[in-house]
Amino acid sequence: MNAPTHATTPSAAPSAVERTRNRKVYAPPVDIFETGDAIVLTADMPGVDEKKVEVTLEKNVLSLRGNVETGAYAGRSIAYAEYDMGDFERSFTVSDEVDRDRIEAVMKNGVLRITLHKTERVKIRKIDINTE
Amino acid sequence: MFGPTLWRFGGLLDPFREIQRLQRDVNRLFSDVRHPAEAEFPPVNIWLGDADGVVTAELPGADPQGLDISVVGDILTISGAREAEQLKEGEAYHRQERNFGAFKRTLKLPFQVDANKVKATYERGILEIALSRAEEDKPRKIAIQAA
Numbered sequence: 384m385n386a387p388t389h390a391t392t393p394s395a396a397p398s399a400v401e402r403t404r405n406r407k408v409y410a411p412p413v414d415i416f417e418t419g420d421a422i423v424l425t426a427d428m429p430g431v432d433e434k435k436v437e438v439t440l441e442k443n444v445l446s447l448r449g450n451v452e453t454g455a456y457a458g459r460s461i462a463y464a465e466y467d468m469g470d471f472e473r474s475f476t477v478s479d480e481v482d483r484d485r486i487e488a489v490m491k492n493g494v495l496r497i498t499l500h501k502t503e504r505v506k507i508r509k510i511d512i513n514t515e
Numbered sequence: 516m517f518g519p520t521l522w523r524f525g526g527l528l529d530p531f532r533e534i535q536r537l538q539r540d541v542n543r544l545f546s547d548v549r550h551p552a553e554a555e556f557p558p559v560n561i562w563l564g565d566a567d568g569v570v571t572a573e574l575p576g577a578d579p580q581g582l583d584i585s586v587v588g589d590i591l592t593i594s595g596a597r598e599a600e601q602l603k604e605g606e607a608y609h610r611q612e613r614n615f616g617a618f619k620r621t622l623k624l625p626f627q628v629d630a631n632k633v634k635a636t637y638e639r640g641i642l643e644i645a646l647s648r649a650e651e652d653k654p655r656k657i658a659i660q661a662a
Contacts, residue, residue, distance in 0.1 A: 412612035416602060425600070427613050429573040429640035456562045456569050462625075465558035466573050493575030493640015 407469035411447070411495075419507075422481065424497040428471045433490035438497060440483060446474045447495060556618050557593075557642070567647040568624060575640030576613075582637070584644060586630045591644065594619035627652040 411426040424445075428436070431449035439446045449471040477499065485500040557572040570591060574582075582595040599615035602608070627649040634645045 414600065414611050414613050415609040416600065416606060417609060418603070418606045422609075423600075425576075425613070427575045427640070429575040432639055456564075459562040459564035459567070459569060461560060462563040462568070463559070463561040465555070466560060492577065492637070493573075 406451075406453075407467060408472050409469045410473045411449070411471040413473065420501055422499045422501065424475070424499070426471070426473065426495045426497075427493065428490075428495050429493035430468055431471065431490070431493060431495075436488070436490050436495055438486075438488045438495070440477070440486060443476050443478075444474050445477050445486075445497070445499075446472070447497070448472050449495070555620060556614055557620065559593075559620060559622065561622070561624070563625070565648075566653060567645065568626075570622065570644045570646065572620070572642040572644075573640065574637070574642045577637070577640075577642075579637040582635075582642065584633070584635050586628045586633055586646070589624045589627050591622045591624060591628065591646070592619065593622075593642070593644075
């Protein structure tokens, strides 16, 4: 085996900044649908704990990030693999019709559900037609 | 790449088909959606030890009560359904990448499973099934007797 080109021993004084992770990153499959007063986004992020999910809205970009703990099973080796575990990340551009203060995110069973409420003035007002 | 296939039959094969096929292949290469549509759902990984094994499946958003896991001999069957979002009148999808509906996967394991000792847990969208090898199936060491 070649000698590693990066540091392999933990530093004696670990810093408080976020460590970089040597992990594959995948884009989670996402469903987006629109209801009368909100846009709902559901993303499949299996293996992600609800505390390890990050949803950020910066300027017009909504970013989803989920970190996964890949546990190998002690004493057993992988015999057949159809999926690989990795972190999830995906970004979307949101339009002005989304109310930035009213975004809700719920994580359950590996599915992240984000509800983006629309701002009041964008809700469609149905105009009644009066016959003369 | 266009040369021999196009000219082999003495005339021009439809060049647009070749170009479309190339476009599709390149799109697939660059697409970063994880699971192609033809793959089986849910994807499973199988971890094996000497006397036991763990089958893990990526199954986010499933109802654990609705999952059916059965073991017969060395065959493990996982079936269930993932419910689609029920949209009301006037609601519409902008994008639909996740798949829904009923699924069933049958896996053949390299050993007979002890049906009494199967344990399944469903956490964070991952279904984990711990299986152990049946007693009758464990290899027996045969001592060689001195002649």
